Every structure is written in C-alpha cells, then in structure tokens.
Amino acid sequence: MTTATRVPAVEGWFTMDFDRPALIGQRCGTCGTYTFPATAFACPNPDCDGSELDRVELSRTGTVWSYTDARYQPPPPYVVPGDEHEPFAIAAVELAGEGLVVMGQVVPGVSVDDLAVGDEVELVLDTLFVEGDTEHVVWKWRPTGRSA
Amino acid sequence: MATDWTLGMTTTVVLGVGMHPWGKWGRNFVEYGVHAAREALRDAGIGWRDVQFVSGADTVRNGYPGYVAGATFARALGWTGARVASSYAACASGATAMEAARTRILAGLCDVALVVGADTTPKGFLAPSSGDRPDDPDWLRFRLLGATNPTYFALAARRRMDLHGATEVDFARVKVKNARHGLANPNARYAKAVTEDEVLASPMVADPLRLLEICATSDGGAAVVLASADFARRHTTRAVRVAAISTVTPTYPNTIIELPDFATDSSAASPPPERSFKQSITDGAYAEAGVGPEDLSLAEVYDLSSALELDWYEDIGLCKPGEAERLLNDGDTTIGGRVPVNPSGGLACFGEAVPAQAIAQVCEVTWQLRGQATGRQVEGATVGVTANQGLFGHGSSVLLVR
Numbered sequence: 076m077t078t079a080t081r082v083p084a085v086e087g088w089f090t091m092d093f094d095r096p097a098l099i100g101q102r103c104g105t106c107g108t109y110t111f112p113a114t115a116f117a118c119p120n121p122d123c124d125g126s127e128l129d130r131v132e133l134s135r136t137g138t139v140w141s142y143t144d145a146r147y148q149p150p151p152p153y154v155v156p157g158d159e160h161e162p163f164a165i166a167a168v169e170l171a172g173e174g175l176v177v178m179g180q181v182v183p184g185v186s187v188d189d190l191a192v193g194d195e196v197e198l199v200l201d202t203l204f205v206e207g208d209t210e211h212v213v214w215k216w217r218p219t220g221r222s223a
Numbered sequence: 224m225a226t227d228w229t230l231g232m233t234t235t236v237v238l239g240v241g242m243h244p245w246g247k248w249g250r251n252f253v254e255y256g257v258h259a260a261r262e263a264l265r266d267a268g269i270g271w272r273d274v275q276f277v278s279g280a281d282t283v284r285n286g287y288p289g290y291v292a293g294a295t296f297a298r299a300l301g302w303t304g305a306r307v308a309s310s311y312a313a314c315a316s317g318a319t320a321m322e323a324a325r326t327r328i329l330a331g332l333c334d335v336a337l338v339v340g341a342d343t344t345p346k347g348f349l350a351p352s353s354g355d356r357p358d359d360p361d362w363l364r365f366r367l368l369g370a371t372n373p374t375y376f377a378l379a380a381r382r383r384m385d386l387h388g389a390t391e392v393d394f395a396r397v398k399v400k401n402a403r404h405g406l407a408n409p410n411a412r413y414a415k416a417v418t419e420d421e422v423l424a425s426p427m428v429a430d431p432l433r434l435l436e437i438c439a440t441s442d443g444g445a446a447v448v449l450a451s452a453d454f455a456r457r458h459t460t461r462a463v464r465v466a467a468i469s470t471v472t473p474t475y476p477n478t479i480i481e482l483p484d485f486a487t488d489s490s491a492a493s494p495p496p497e498r499s500f501k502q503s504i505t506d507g508a509y510a511e512a513g514v515g516p517e518d519l520s521l522a523e524v525y526d527l528s529s530a531l532e533l534d535w536y537e538d539i540g541l542c543k544p545g546e547a548e549r550l551l552n553d554g555d556t557t558i559g560g561r562v563p564v565n566p567s568g569g570l571a572c573f574g575e576a577v578p579a580q581a582i583a584q585v586c587e588v589t590w591q592l593r594g595q596a597t598g599r600q601v602e603g604a605t606v607g608v609t610a611n612q613g614l615f616g617h618g619s620s621v622l623l624v625r
Contacts, residue, residue, distance in 0.1 A: 084367055085357060108476070108492035112485060114358075120492055121475050140480070141385070143377035143429045149369035150350035152362060165370060167378050167480045174490035176480050178368055187430045192385040203367065213367055 079208040088112050089200070089214045090132065096200045097132035098177065098214060104129055109173040133175070136219065137168040139194045140176045144187050154204040154211075162186075166216050168196055182217045195221040235325045236455035237463040237623065238448040239267025240586040243341065245412040245443035245573045252285050255444030255579070256296045256341030263337065263446035268458060271300050274448070275333035278324040279309040280316035280340030280578035283352065292578065293320075296339045306333070314525065315470065315613030316340060317445070317581030318621055322468045324449045334454040340578035341444030348372065349440055361483040361614070368485075373437050373528070375482040377429035380530035384431065387545040389533065391431055393552070395422035397529035398436050398571050400557050405568020407598025410583070412441050413572045422529075436529035441574030445582035447589075463592045463625050466514065469507030471618040473500040482614055501538040504618035505610050509540070512622045516540030519562050520604035521591055523584040525611040526569040536564065539610050558601060566591060566599045581619050584609035592625040 083091055089098050100111040103118040105125030111133060118125040148160035164181035181190070182201060196216040203213040241262025243255035256279075264271055279292025288295040293307035306327075312319040317340045324336035348371045356362040364370040383389045399419055405411040417435060425435040455462050473481075474496040476488030481500075498506055509515050516539060524535035533547035541562055542550045550556055556564040567573070567587040570580070588607035590596045604625075611619040 085363065103492070106492040109489040110486075119475060119488065122493065141378040141382040143374055143381060143431075145369050145371065145374065145429065146427050147348075149365055149371050150348050151353070152351070152355070152366040153369040154366075163369070165368060165374055165378075172491070174476070174478070174492075176478065176487040178364075178370065178480065178485050180368055192382070 081210045081212050084203045084211040084213045091200070091212065093200050095135065096198055096214060097135055098198060099130055100133045100173065100175070101128040102131045103127070109133070109175055111175055111177055134170045134172050136195055136197045137170040137177070139190060139192055139196060140167045140169045141192060142166040142181070142187060142190045156202055156204045164190060166190065166196060168216055179214055179216045182215045185218060189218065191222065193222050195219045234452040235328050235449050235465045236452060236459070237465060237585070237589050238269065238335070238450040238455055238459060239263040239265070240589045241266055241446045242410045242583055242586050243444035244410045245441045245576060247412070248442045250343065250442070252282055252341040252343040252442070252444070253288065253295055253299050255442060256292070256339045256446070257299045259341065259444035259446035259579070260296060260300060260337060260339050263448045267448040269335065269448065272303055273335050274303070274305055274337045276324060276327050276336040277305050277307045278320040278336055278338045279307065280320040280338070280582065281309050281311040282342045282578050283311065284345065285343055292339065312470070312617040312619070313613035313615060314575070314577055314611055315581060315617035315619035316578040318468060318611065318619035319470055319617065321447060321449065321582065321585065321621060322470050325465060325468055328449060328451050334451045336449045337446060338449065338582060339444070339446045340582045342576040342578050343442045344440035344576065360485060364483045364485065371429070372482060373429040373432060375480070376437065376528035376531055377432045378480060379534060380431055380528060383530055383533060387548065389530065389548055391423060392419060393533065393548045394431070394436055394529040395419045396551055397526065397532045398422050400551070401526060401565050401569045401571035404558060404566050404599055405572025408568050408572065411568045411572040412439070412574050432528050432530065438527050438570035439574035441576045443573065443576035443579050443583065445579040445586055447582055447585055461593055463589045463623050465621065466624045467508040467511035467622040469504055469511065469618055469620040471503050471507045472616045474503065481616070499538070500616070500618070501534065501612060504612060505539040505608060505620045507618065508608060508620040508622040512624070514606060514622065514624070518606050519608055521563045521566055521588070521601045521607045523565055523567060523569070523587050523607070523609045526565060526571055527575070529571070532564065532569070535610055539608065558599060563601050566596065566601055581609065581611050584611065585621050585623065588621070588623045592623055
C-alpha cells in the first residue's frame with residue numbers, strides 16, 4: 076500500500092501499531108469488568124458504582140465464538156474497498172481474559188469454509204477502504220492455524 | 224365458552240383487532256395504519272369517538288410523522304381531543320405501545336385505548352438513516368464491519384449448528400412449515416408453498432442462511448383496541464384477556480452478541496445470569512400471568528430467520544436447549560401438533576413491518592383464541608403467547624387467554 080496517509084476508520088477503538096495492534100477497551104478500577112468499545116460513561120455492572128474506567132489494551136488473540144459471511148454488498152455507510160464487492164467473512168471472537176465476545180471482519184482470503192467455532196484468531200490491522208490519498212484502517216481477525 | 228372475569232380490575236381486554244395486508248405497496252404508512260385502526264374499531268363494535276387514548280408505535284423511516292405516530296394516526300382519523308403517546312422500541316415498539324395503553328387503563332385513567340403501528344419500508348437490507356454518525360453503533364456496524372441484520376441472525380444460526388448439531392435441512396424445514404401455515408392467511412404477503420429443495424437452492428446470503436430463510440422488509444399496518452374489564456363487560460361476550468405484557472430488558476452481563484452491538488457485556492467480574500435475555504422475555508409474561516409454557520395452545524415468535532425460530536422454541540420453554548430440531552421434525556410445532564408455532568405463517572410469510580409486527584402477532588393470537596383463524600385454526604386454543612426482541616435490549620411478549 077503506497078497511500079500517503081493511514082487513518083483509523085474510527086477514533087480510539089484500536090492502537091495504530093501495525094505489528095502488534097490491540098483493541099482499546101475500558102476496565103473498571105472498582106469491579107474489574109471490561110467494555111468494548113471504550114465508550115462507557117460509568118461502570119455498566121449494576122452492582123458497581125465505579126466511575127474510574129481505565130483505558131486498556133485487550134487480548135490480541137481469542138477464539139471464534141461464531142462466524143458468517145457477507146455474500147451481498149452491504150448498504151451504505153459501508154464502502155466497498157475495491158471495484159466490486161467481494162464476499163468477506165465476519166467472526167465473533169471470545170476474549171477469555173476479558174469475558175467479552177468482539178465482532179470483526181476476517182482478513183481477505185479466508186472464507187467460512189476455513190473457519191470453525193473454537194479456532195484461534197489474532198488481531199491485525201487492514202484496509203477498510205481508500206478515499207483519495209487516505210487509507211481508512213480497521214481491525215480484522217486472522218486465523219493462527221491453532222484451535223482451542 | 225363463558226368468559227372468566229375473575230381477574231377483575233387487573234384485567235384488560237382485547238376488544239378488537241385489525242390489519243392492513245402486508246406487501247410492498249409503496250404507499251404512505253399512515254394509510255395502512257388508518258385502515259388497520261378502522262378494522263379494529265369495527266371488530267370491537269365501537270366508534271372512533273369512544274377511544275380515549277391513542278398509542279402509536281413509531282417508524283423511523285418515514286420522517287417526522289413516523290416519530291409521532293400516535294398523533295399522526297389520531298389526526299388522520301380526525302382529532303377528538305383523545306390523549307396520545309408514541310413509542311419506539313425497534314421491533315418491540317408494538318408491545319411497548321400496547322403496554323402504555325394497558326397501564327393507562329389499569330391506572331383507571333381511561334377505559335378504551337387504540338394501539339396502532341404501520342410502516343412503509345425501502346427495498347433490500349434495512350440500513351441506517353443517512354448522514355455520518357460515528358457515535359451511533361447502528362451506523363458504525365455497517366461502516367466498520369459491513370454487518371447487516373442477517374449477519375447477526377447467521378451468527379446465531381452457526382452457533383446453533385455448532386452447539387446442537389442443527390443442520391441446513393432443519394432450518395429449511397422451518398420455512399417449509401411456516402409457508403404452509405400462511406397459505407390461507409389473507410393478510411400474509413407471501414402465500415406460496417415452498418419445498419425443502421427450493422429453500423436449499425435459494426442463494427446464500429449470510430452463511431448458513433439463505434434468501435428464503437431470511438425475513439423480508441414489508442409494508443403493513445396493525446391495530447388493537449384495548450378496554451377495561453368494566454367497559455368490555457358491557458360491549459362483548461367473546462373477550463380475549465391480556466394476561467401479561469413483558470417488556471423486560473437484559474440482565475448484566477448479557478453474553479450473547481446482539482444486533483447491532485460490536486461486543487457483548489463482559490463476564491470478567493460477574494457471571495452471566497442463569498436465564499438469558501431471550502429466555503427472560505417470556506419468563507416475565509409467564510410469571511405475571513401465572514401460567515407456564517405447558518399451558519400454551521400456540522405461540523407467535525419472531526422468525527427473523529428460520530434458525531431463530533428454533534432458538535425461540537427453547538427460549539419460550541417449549542423444550543430444553545438442543546431439543547428444538549426434534550420438536551420441529553416430530554411435527555409438534557405444526558398446526559395439528561402439540562403446540563403450533565407461527566400458525567399465521569410468521570415473518571416467513573409476512574416479512575417485517577417493524578412497528579406493526581408485534582401488534583400483528585397479537586391480532587393473530589386473538590383470532591386463534593376466538594376460533595376465527597380460517598384455514599389455519601389451532602383447534603380449541605385457549606392460551607397464546609407472542610415473543611419478540613427489539614434492538615438495544617427491548618423484550619416483547621404478550622400473553623393472551625380466553
């Protein structure tokens with residue numbers, strides 16, 4: 076990719092570290108629960124009155140909870156990254172340490188036939204779409220080849 | 224059958240129901256709502272001026288009149304000074320609007336309320352309203368993930384296959400059943416039998432769900448006249464009682480990924496509740512009504528996809544987790560079976576007209592309990608439940624008895 080500028084497709088949801096990216100969540104300093112994205116205004120645990128939510132990097136690997144694909148072009152505001160729509164897979168991934176399941180596109184070239192519930196995946200950054208000289212970057216899941 | 228009034232002052236009664244047929248008519252949603260309202264008033268045997276409270280279920284796709292649906296329908300029927308309210312709870316809007324009407328009646332503030340929902344829908348996938356809204360998760364899930372509604376239905380379907388060994392054939396059979404149920408329903412959009420092979424030959428949309436297994440978006444309207452027990456006693460002898468309405472929200476942490484979220488709640492600090500959100504929806508109705516799933520004659524559940532109907536069998540307590548496929552394949556949920564599910568034909572035959580759909584479920588159960596469901600009647604039906612879930616944590620269940 077030779078584009079001039081890389082920008083996150085959404086601010087503050089992941090680190091722009093292309094070697095070891097991480098999703099950014101919140102951890103409650105009082106009860107220890109997590110949120111993703113980091114958009115909570117107070118601890119979402121009804122039994123906790125904590126308000127100090129620390130921004131933390133979430134686990135970079137998880138296991139596939141479920142998966143599907145998008146055979147048809149999604150409607151706007153989705154932007155097709157190339158000339159025409161190519162089906163892509165979507166996975167919901169369980170992060171054991173945080174007790175969260177987080178959605179994400181699966182990297183291009185991996186189809187639903189390559190996925191199974193329980194497979195290990197890791198977080199990567201990839202192109203969501205390119206607009207002029209600007210590449211909009213998003214997190215995606217990539218299978219590691221291991222299963223839980 | 225003699226009407227049982229023993230619930231006395233805590234009872235509200237379905238005095239009348241009416242619908243505008245579902246379709247892709249492309250006309251103003253108000254027309255469908257007015258049609259349904261007049262049908263419901265005629266069915267109730269009362270006049271528009273008898274209505275003291277109009278409770279509208281909103282549509283967010285039809286401009287300002289859709290956000291103030293109660294007033295929009297009241298004005299279209301002719302201002303009478305009746306009180307109005309408008310509710311939005313996504314797919315659960317109709318149940319929320321019914322609950323507003325019921326509580327007003329139970330509070331003694333009125334005797335007769337009209338609940339109306341109607342929608343006109345665009346073609347194709349439901350998409351968010353236009354304009355950049357990076358703080359709105361519903362906008363962001365399309366932008367960042369390309370995640371449509373079927374994406375979420377498919378995640379649940381695949382999970383079901385993995386956990387319980389469901390197959391594509393099981394899913395196809397749900398569609399075949401519902402298509403057969405809806406054949407004689409005059410309000411259904413699709414009155415066409417389909418075979419397993421036809422379902423399995425339809426294009427894959429979101430693996431493992433195919434085009435014929437995902438509900439379409441439709442135009443339609445539905446209305447219900449609710450009345451106090453006292454008023455109903457003077458106007459009808461064939462009363463269907465509202466024994467419960469459940470509009471519960473989830474209990475933290477909700478660990479099932481829900482449309483339109485990016486992530487579940489975290490179970491790091493507190494374990495998931497014993498009963499999932501979907502299970503808690505009819506739990507709330509059963510507890511209020513003092514009945515259980517074993518008492519049901521029928522159920523109308525939200526089959527946004529064929530596979531989701533199987534999840535509902537378990538969530539509303541018709542069987543234990545993992546047994547839904549057997550229930551389906553034994554014919555228990557087909558008309559003539561132990562507890563028919565979606566005798567109307569369900570969303571498979573209607574498509575979804577969001578604010579009207581939960582009200583349409585109540586129309587169908589009412590017709591079933593009165594023995595008026597021509598061509599799709601569940602014989603001897605006495606207790607029926609609806610189950611549905613709206614985006615952003617809205618439970619929706621109405622339990623009716625005769």
